[in-house]
Amino acid sequence: MIRNIILIICDTLRQDYCGCYGGYAHTPNVDMVAREGVMFTHFLPASFPTGPFRKDILTGRFTFTYHAWRGGWQEKDYLITDAFNKAGFTTALIGDTMTVGSFDSHFQYVDFIRGQGPVALYSVDFKLPLPADENKLRTPRERLQALMEQWVRWRGEEDRFAPRVFKRAHQWLENFGRKAKRFFLMIDSFDPHEPWNPPRYYIDQYDPNYEGDELFEPAYAPSGYASEKEIQHMRAMYAGEVTMVDRWFGFFLEGVKYMGLWDDTAIILTTDHGFYHGEHGLIGKVELDRDGTIIRRWPLYDTIARIPLIIRIPGGPSGERYSVLCQTPDLMATIYDLAGIEIPNTCQGKSLIPVISGKADEIRDITITSHTYVTDKECRCPSSIRTEDWLYIYGGDEWQYELYNLKEDPGQENNILQKNQDIAEELHKRYISWLKEVGCPEVSIDLRSKFNDKPRESLPYAKLI
Template sequence: MSRTLSRKEFLQVAGAGVAGAALLGAGAGCGGSSYLPSGGSRMNVVVVILDSLRRDHVGAYGNDWIQTPTLDALAKDSLRFTRPYPESIPTIPARRAVYTGKRTWPFRNWVPQKGETFFPAGWQRIPEDQWSVAEILLDNEYDTVLITDTQHQFKPSMNFHRGFNVFDFIRGQERDRYRPKQTAPEELVQKNVVPGNDRSMVEKVRQYVANTHYYRNREEDWFAPQVFLRAIKYLEDAARAGQPFFLVVDSFDPHEPWDPPEKYVGLYGEEGYSGPEPIVPNYSKSDYLEEDELRRMRALYAAEVTMADRWLGNFLDRMDALGFLENTLLFVLSDHGVSLGEHGYTGKVDEALWPELTDIIFYVRHPEGKGSGNTSDFYASIHDIAPTILSQMGIEPWQPMDGQDLTPILEGKGPQREREHFTLGYDDYAWARDERYALVCRNDGSEARLYDLQSDPGMDRDISGSHPEVVRRMWEGYILKDAGGPLPKY
């Protein structure tokens, strides 16, 4: 599409009238400032995580063909960081940084977790000697709530609900062994894989189909709607209870599998497509896909983004109707992106640290309007969330945090400490950037790729061979320095 729809127009296109009316019809004005803790010095906190949402798929970040009216409208009411990055990748290391305010990269003392089929470095529980922001807020009489369908956090080897006195785990996403795989109708499995999908991804689809095929009759049965509807229900309960709360709404969408209702696919898909649906990518080179399959995969992902945006909008509308936007500090972010054939990869491959994987969204909405409508090019990251929350609440952290308090930027000042560069890691690869260059290499510094971001922002042309001095400077001065010495080898 050549024009970005407003949220109102989009809801009409998406057919949200009935569901929207049901969600927004009751209870307006029940919240308000009376739900601040005693003394009125603290506010509620909501953190929304959208897994695998690419920055370049959001209108407020420059996309002109994918419909994200909620995120576009939120940008006008928030401080939006234009160059945010995850502290580390993928799902579990990133969330550990969100919850603790600590750097999880470079994944020292990493122990692979038992029973995992996917365990990149750092894929482990919150260490027992680290405190989560949920534990600190719980001790300060907040209701601490986690609502999510991100099943990795609830595996027996993990402990990510630590500190949450309420947690709602919506079962059935991805590889969650919620129902026997043998119950998946084979024709539905084959409909949702392409001939080039590897065995692991076929089995992911098989488990997912077994988990979901028997109950999906309306849009509210998909996962993003379930997550945000549960979060809406919590808001309604909170409006009656009156206790200040810390709410994490962690939506696994738009992570694969990408199988949104047809009305979303119809916004982007080619008419007459009759092939199998590539709802999961191999985490590999993209040459297993035919051209029409790759186009279809991109359309399915775009459709999933739009569905997640719509249900985020329903949630924010309900926050507004209940008065909670007047007294709630809101963060909306993604944890990483996903490759969709760019640079010859699909999925999340550790060596493919290009913008499609590293670039995230990051919004902070303050109830007093601080930073509203502004942007910042500070290298904000997900481990800045916990110290910012505690600063805004006037609560001292129980241990030093690596992230920065973003309050000065919200107030139109400079950051606590300038970040002239940023580093992150994914398994046994490291990444660094500054104003001019981006560097990708293995943990021992080998296989380095260097890109000039001024002339090549998409990182398409490796210039490491002609600039060895820049590679050495960034490796030694950024990566090794931030890592505190040599990186672990796996």
């Protein structure tokens, strides 16, 4: 029996940087869990980005159709923590992601490590030189300098956030987890999300002797402002952050073993999304103005939407890779299955256990990844509709509509919609049918029902997510 479940979310962890997925970042601990467990290569978020993803995690629903980033729960939302609490599990959430402290997640124990957020640090009492041209960094300037003021007070690697998160999770296991009859622990690390600030010895593994602007928290904008050398170093800083996170993830896993929990605890590692490091001519996740206002939501190509999912089940298969299409609500259904708890009818996901056990080859033939629909009446957001063979970008009002043949063009570099509009229109129909199936509000379905391959010329300036 699986007695305990540990779910680790490492924010903004790109699949193609993890060693086990063929990435070039050094991730020996992530790779170890993959060897002892199973990997999913086509796992995609449903709701994008950070906050909406975690609402999907807690409810097992496609919440982008009716939830905004902020705001409370609705009647249709039954949280997985409620089910686990009722079943006698000890439940705990430990992390530094802003969402840990932003809404009631119904965990019995919550440990929120502060400091990563919209930097409630604006009390800067001295000025530090920025490591790059201010116009190449995410503003406002006061926020950047506040971040740097915090960093100079760190005495070493262990003062950074990922080490603190995994050390606190280790402490919780020591004091509570190993004594519990059964537990569900969720660790929510904001790293490797930017700002990328690992010790220099991590960055030098990937780009030693670099001289130039360091885009440790780059401007969210089309990538033309950064040189290829700067983009390459930005990737090195990110890879260094990934490797630092992996080290402290390994520290935590060693604790699981030493405390005798390894043989009856399932370990699940995933993330909420990736990050554009210049791919598709973009840097960031959405376009921001110099005041930090979202002015354009971008399409969600595989760079940002194909995310890692690794599941280690004691006594389960090891070293397997599955290419089945699956999404965030499916992970929740899987966790219910692992715990031996009946999947509630409010959960819209499908368990991956039949795939892992060899009883099923697929659980869904289409996935939808989207920004939230909260601003539909003013401005419709882009969404990505994916099948095994095709990626259709529904541009909404903000982006052109696009179509990619994933067998011939896995990097999504050649938009073939104009020559294959019939395929795009058919995928659009499937998109609308899917929205009806998941109970999307009629107003959003009606606003999306017509296929129109051109974005609007006039848009409201500010967008919401």
